Amino acid sequence: MAATSGAFPFPKLVKDNYERWSIQMKTFFGGQDVWEAVEEEYVELENLAGASQAVKKAAKEARVKDQKTLSLIQLGINDNIFEKIEQATTAKRAWDTLENVFKGIDKVKKVRLQSLRVVAIEESNDTETMTVDELSGKLQVHEDKIKRRNKEPIEQALQAKMNINERKDDTNKNQGGRGRGRGRGRG
Structure with a gap:
């Protein structure tokens, strides 16, 4: 704000x-x-x-x-x-x-989004035989897909960070049993 x-x-x-x-x-x-x-x-x-x-x-x-x-x-x-x-x-x-x-x-943002939706639906369906309800439903599905796509990069980045942290933890745990004490007793 x-x-x-x-x-x-x-x-x-x-x-x-x-x-x-x-x-x-x-x-x-x-x-x-x-x-x-x-x-x-x-x-x-x-x-x-x-x-x-x-x-x-x-x-x-x-x-x-x-x-x-x-x-x-x-x-x-x-x-x-x-x-x-x-x-x-x-x-x-x-x-x-x-x-x-x-x-x-x-207005520009709305027109751009609407035109993207229409193009996507026209490319994937026969819009001339489609009812208004079918078209409305397809627009809603398309909008939901766009919203999910916008969230995915953030979720992927968070998942990657968690994976990196988990690997570091695993590496640290594995190194705890080895390292300094290794080689003692051999002779």
Whole structure:
């Protein structure tokens, strides 16, 4: 889990915690009354010279709210991710960029996995005569195989380490009866 800084109350956004981070930030922004800065892009009003004091005040409050929200987003991400939004001048642009980056990554992973599954099933079966339930079952079996394959290298490495340790123990036991005392009594 990412570390929190003293000034920022949540874990910083890193590559694998976007969903949780975005939920926490939405809640935090709602409590700070700045979430609308993410929903509605702030637009600088061109000419306020002839505007009423109320319009000028509202424009200033909107700008301050937007910049406060943008600074909170910037505080809530690590340095590598900051590079993705450093050009964003509004909270909405920064938020949308992060959302596109992280949701895009998830979509790419899902599409890749699904296409691998489909190719595997198409290669091994006649998909035109297959029912939806059969196809769904085959997809589940294929997914389980992938999960098992991902676990196997770890299990194999642990087994190899155990085997090495067992061999060392056996070697040490066998050497205990021989060695120093060997050759005594011969003469």
